[in-house]
Amino acid sequence: MKHRGVLIIVGFVFAIAWLLVIVGPGLTVGHNFNENNNWSRYEKNKKVIIGLDDTFVPMGFRNKQGQIVGYDIDLAKAVFKQYGITPVFQPIDWSMKETELRNGTIDMIWNGYSMTPARKKIVAFSAPYLANGQVLVTLKKNHINSFTDMRGKVLGVQSSSSGQSALDEHPKVLKNLIANKQPVIYDTFMNAINDLKAGRIQGVLIDRVYAGYYVANEPNPNMYHVVAGDFPGDQFAVGMRKSDTTLQTKVNQAFAKMQQDGQLAQITRKWFGTNPTTK
Template sequence: MNKLVLTFLVLLMLFVTGCSQETGVGQAAPSTLDQIKERKKLIIGTSPGYPPFEMRDKERNFVGYDIDLGKAIAESLKVDVEFKEFEFSGLIPALQTGDIDMVISGVTIRGDRALSVSFSNPYYTSGQVLMIQKGDKATKSWKDLDQPGKKIGVSQGTTGALLAKQLYKQAEVLDFDGFTSASIALKGGQIDGVVFDEPGIRMYEVMNADSVKGVYELISNENLGIAVRLNDFAMVNWINSFLYSYRGGAAEQASFAKWFQSNDWINTVEQTNG
């Protein structure tokens, strides 16, 4: 290699190195974890209306099992926390555009969603069940409604919606903008059933025992996870480490007992009876 070629290569390497330092080429994008620490605030996206996971109380404060989890994460990070409300279908887009740092909203870990976001390890195991009118004596299983003329309501964008559209071959599956809207349609007789997460239906039945009831035959088993930006491995690793200590700990046990083993909170939250 002659001196002219060698000199050219050295100059080229210096130029590329300088450009990389100026533009950040080749450097890893900052993790959401770093941004949260610098901002000193954690911004969480959630979709109230899913008792007992996320709701609003009568003072319009966010409350529920997922809300307690979000507050515990912020406390562990020693930062403030802000919850932002979205329709469920708008949560992942909000995460992708950077409006929020993470989603804690009863989100089921699914392969198709994992193409758009990254998930933590599961923090709760749930499942889909059917809710029907209180006076329906004929329906004993979700399969009993799979017949022509029957209508099944689902919350658009949820796992229940996807599952119902796969399983119901003869009944008509109708999208609603949320679980509450579908439940109101059921109570009004516009539809024959609602497919949704088992904890949400149990709580809704408690609050509307005179009009609806659950058919607690699990249609599926699902794991709920915290969603963060795609491939933000630092954020995922931190959350997983946090969950190892939080799940089964004193704070989580107190939250579970409050929201799942007691009905004392029901009259403190916004009622969505329609």
Template sequence: MNKYTKIAATAAVALTVASTGAYAVVPSVSAKATPAYEKNLHKKGTLTIGLEGTYSPYSYRDKSGKLTGFEVDLSKAVAKKLKLKPEFSQTKFDSLVAGLNARKYDVVYNNMGKNKERAKHYVFAAPYMYTKTVMITKPDSDIKTATDLKGKKSAQSASSNFGQAAKKAGTNVVSVPGFAEAIDLVNSGKVDVTLNSQDSWGVYKKKHPETKLKAKTTDVLGDTSASPMLNKKDKALAKKITKAQKELKKDGTVAKLSEKYFGSDLTKKP
């Protein structure tokens, strides 16, 4: 076929396509597929994080009003690993789970412990810190061990692991929004005790050296851990968060943050 024959043949094909309404297939570069872990994000390109923002040193406002804390810095580092923009959504502890159900955010970073009941409805990434449970009381309290809790009044965030443990131990739970309010009720004598994490107590005591309150470790919960909590549909995101945290542990980031906010490394499993 010579040059002129080729041109004629090409023209004929073009005429046929035009007359039949058919379209020639033109190779094109396909759009990059969205990673599985990004498909259910509350906001495209953003990791939306639910937390209290009033629970020092996990998440709180500093003197300038800036949101800061261990879990704030950790979740920012995780978002960076995932190449997502971090965005925070503050709410009271007892509303955190409802917000996750309503998909107001993608993950909760708020010292959340995994338990059997929560595991039925939510998915957890790997733990990022470990601590013990303490019973915080007045110095003259007769509460020495977990068996002494029965019949006592305890101030707790009712839906927290500590609240559930206090109820199981036989205390009459007085519901409070958070740790600060629980401490106030113990100080005022309106309740006998509050259960919380050893690290939270340590930070409180450091900030309030004048306190007369005492803390005793208890096995009512045993060693506890904190993990990111997500909607059941977000298993792919949970895996990516676990991977990101593993990398941040390996490079020393998580340990440094723990030392900064707690004064010790709480990232290793006992």
């Protein structure tokens, strides 16, 4: 399965840098968690619970058989195989992801989760592993070839997504152009895409990796047009409680090993048909 955009694997220099950090006691968050007993618990129970939106192709989604599959699924399995731990993938309301993490319902957020300044205040991140960005998906018949062509038109965006954050943080790029200067909010990207097809909205602001994979695998990809704009790029990383410093270190160590032995490149080729490059 191939992705037609340019995808960049990033941040493994940062992964090595993370490993140089001395692991100390973490602050408890929500339930009585701390970095020592959490990692011991993961090892003892041989499982870790990962929260995801199971409609986010190609990162984590359900195939025709109802199984949860995707790039992040393969990546998480490969990481925890090194430690004899099985990742359990728990579908969640994406708008509640940080709350689920804080309450202990899940142990990690791993589903095309972008690093942002706001999220860094409440979540610990792994080293980044994939570069991303926000793009506008439209139908060719709408004749939208730039963000300015969305002036007065209706935009859709997923609730609590990176797209919604980018829209709010950089209103001059797109938000101030659209109808009522407010987007229509959807619980999933697929619902937004369905409304796009039905003509109820004229564009969807969406992650580039989702847009590229979705359009490339549609029965009629030529009906769509993907427009890049001036939003800053972002990076995907794994989110976890700030107290889970041992877990953070273990994930980064696994990433570094997978970069060296070629496992990361193999998983990337499987889902995107491209070789990873590092920047």
